[in-house]
Amino acid sequence: MALQLALFDQSELAPSLRVVGRAEVSRKSDAPMVRPASGFLKAFDFALNPYHGCAFGCTYCYAKHFVAEDEKKIGWGTWVSVKGALGPLEKLSGATVYIGSATDPYQPLEATEQITRRVLETLLQLRTPPRVVIQTRSPLVLRDADLLSRFPFRRVNLSITTDSESVRREFESSCPSIFRRMEAAERLVELGIPVGICVAPMLPIQEPVRFASTLRGLRAQRYGLSWFHRDRGTFAAGTDREVMERLREIGWTELEFQRASRILRVELPLMAKGNVFDPE
Numbered sequence: 001m002a003l004q005l006a007l008f009d010q011s012e013l014a015p016s017l018r019v020v021g022r023a024e025v026s027r028k029s030d031a032p033m034v035r036p037a038s039g040f041l042k043a044f045d046f047a048l049n050p051y052h053g054c055a056f057g058c059t060y061c062y063a064k065h066f067v068a069e070d071e072k073k074i075g076w077g078t079w080v081s082v083k084g085a086l087g088p089l090e091k092l093s094g095a096t097v098y099i100g101s102a103t104d105p106y107q108p109l110e111a112t113e114q115i116t117r118r119v120l121e122t123l124l125q126l127r128t129p130p131r132v133v134i135q136t137r138s139p140l141v142l143r144d145a146d147l148l149s150r151f152p153f154r155r156v157n158l159s160i161t162t163d164s165e166s167v168r169r170e171f172e173s174s175c176p177s178i179f180r181r182m183e184a185a186e187r188l189v190e191l192g193i194p195v196g197i198c199v200a201p202m203l204p205i206q207e208p209v210r211f212a213s214t215l216r217g218l219r220a221q222r223y224g225l226s227w228f229h230r231d232r233g234t235f236a237a238g239t240d241r242e243v244m245e246r247l248r249e250i251g252w253t254e255l256e257f258q259r260a261s262r263i264l265r266v267e268l269p270l271m272a273k274g275n276v277f278d279p280e
């Protein structure tokens, strides 16, 4: 019999709206969570997104451009839909799965909905649990360390995009602080769960040498960095022009990014090795 995931009771399937933080929440019981992976995730078999939309609402997020309705693009960060369709699951057995390509699977709503947790529980029931990489910027991922440690291959990729809280507050105002993300990375490593650090996209860095040293101290398995997603390149969508203009205004150009990248790669050689987005 096909394994299926019961995400919420039948009685709850009718769209029910409520608000968590600044995000209006709805349920989409038939929205598929799993799609074939592509673009910068081509090394994976599947991308899995438990939610549609993301209450973290980073200003530079490219994922909002996957949304058809203009109103929802403009209001990115103020709405989230809980997805309900994970199956058929057999195709995920032994596959490589990237969780969180277009949403943060540990955004605030997950604390109560626990959809990501139920997804992990279900994947662990497969004959060969998939190799999973989870992308997040939330310490809430620590809650699921018990499940993650049971996967034969797992890595938590934490996005740590800058060394400056004031920069973080301008571009990622609803996200956990940089310090809390670093604490989460340290704790995961202590628990034996490999961590990847993604300085992606790299926001303005104040002290690249010190930043590299701090990141090195997290003892991550992989490190990676990138500039912002451009429109219609490897990606179907890019960062908003207004955000790129604001970055230029504060002196954060691609040239500055390259200068900081060189320093990070010298000070933190692991940054230049391997690909943080590979499932190995």
Ligand code: SF4
Residues within 6 Å of the ligand: 054, 055, 056, 057, 058, 060, 061, 062, 063, 101, 102, 103, 104, 137
């Ligand atoms: S956490 Fe990720 S998916 Fe969510 S808004 Fe920020 S960049 Fe987009």
